[in-house]
Amino acid sequence: MKLRSLVVASSLLLISTSVLNATNSGLEAKALIKEAKDSGLVALPKDQKGVDEILKENGVKANPFSPEKAELGKKLYFEPRLSKSGIISCNTCHNLGLGGIDGVAAAVGHKWAANPHHLNSPTTYNSVLNTTQFWDGRAANLIEQAKGPIEAEPEMATPAKLAVERISSLDEYVKEFKQLYGKSGVTFDNIADAIANFERTLLTPSRFDQFLEGDEKALTQAEQKGLKLFIDKGCVTCHTGVNLGGSMQSFEVAGKYQFANLGDFKGDSNGMVKTPTLRNVAETAPYFHNGAIWSLKDAIKEMGSVQLGIKINDKEAQSIETFLHSLTGEKPVIIYPLFPISTSKTPKPQL
Incomplete structure (x- = not known):
């Protein structure tokens, strides 16, 4: 009887300990969610009304969002x-199949020339939620941004x-623009507006968003530890913010990059650089404005010395990287659209 009582008591102790650990884990998760929100981190909006807000x-x-304009913009995005x-x-x-980037250090453009400033292509996923566009922040919204690459010689x-x-040489497009934009029809502004409408749909909700919304089990214990260290x-x-980046910030605050x-980019007139979003960051190597670092762990360590003036060791960098993988969202x-066939009126390619 004594042995049986001891076994029962031990079992009860194990159950109590398990319940206590689970309770403590739940309390820690709740506290971390609050801390993350208090730090300015925000979940992705669930619809276009949320984007507008x-x-x-x-x-x-x-401009007001329209699903029909977004569908036209999708064609133009791939056109x-x-x-x-x-x-x-x-x-x-x-490239929307590659995390919204091209996967090379410096963007390659007309005549297969690398970007003359050795600038890396930022992702278009979630880009609507950036507070500014381009590395130097020269565009305030996606409409302005869409015009830039089309006209830029490089x-x-x-x-x-x-x-x-x-x-305008393609009747199918002319008809769509007339239906959606009225008398103005095909204009450069309307082309950019349609592309911007499509890019608004490129949101990638992740497990991190579920965590911020109160699902305490959406992140693993290791990911939660990484988030805590990140904060x-x-x-x-x-x-910070909904995109964990996307705003203009000072660069090389504490040390030299x-x-x-590599390249001659020095930021805007005040030396400010757009902070890249960390959403889907595990898919968007290489990193930094000039694409010089290919390892996410190395990028984390570099940011520690350049921006924070601290040394982030390998173990800490690995923990933060583990958290960052939770930002990989659902695409x-x-x-892929089918395009109108060129006509005799369509200006010929100029190589």
Whole structure:
């Protein structure tokens, strides 16, 4: 009887300990969710109304969203005839099958030339939620941003007039623009607006968002430890908000970036650089504005010395990286579009 009583007592003790550990884990998760929110981290919006609310909070002006415009914008996003050569599209550098990037250090544009400033292509996933666009923040919204690469000589190299001529030569596009934009029809502004509408749909909700919304089991214990370290080390100073980045911040605050001389980019007139979003960051190597670092762990350690003035060791970097993998989100299903056939009126490619 004594042995049986001892076994029962031991079992009860194990159960009590298990329940206590689970309770403590739950309390820790609740506290971490609150700390993350208090640090400025925000879950992705669930619909376009939510996108509008965040844009308003960020002071970003945007035209009203339309699913029909987004569908037209999808065609234009993949449309190679918006480039002078007729072979480069938005998707060339912002490949939606590769995390919204091209996977090379410096973007490759017209005549297969690398970007003259050695600038890396940022992801278009969730880009609508950035407070500013381009590495130097020169565009305030996606409409302005969409125009830039089309006209830029190192990118698609197509003057606005030629872009309009190309699209206007295709009756299917002309009909769609007339239906959606009325009398204005095919204009460079409307082309950019349609592309921006499509890019608004490129949201990637992740387990991290579920965690912020109260699902305490959405992140593993290791991921929660990494998130806690991410907050405690001060990474949220710049990588904050709904996109864990996307705003202009000072660069080389505490130290010199070891690859600063790769390319001639020095930020805006005040030396500020757009902080890249960390959403899907495990899929968007290489890192930094000049694509000089290929390892996420190395990028974390570099940011520690350059921005925070601290040494992040391998174990800490691995823990933070573990958390960052939880930001890999679910991608929207994109069906590659079929384009209108060129006509005798369509301006020929210029190689």
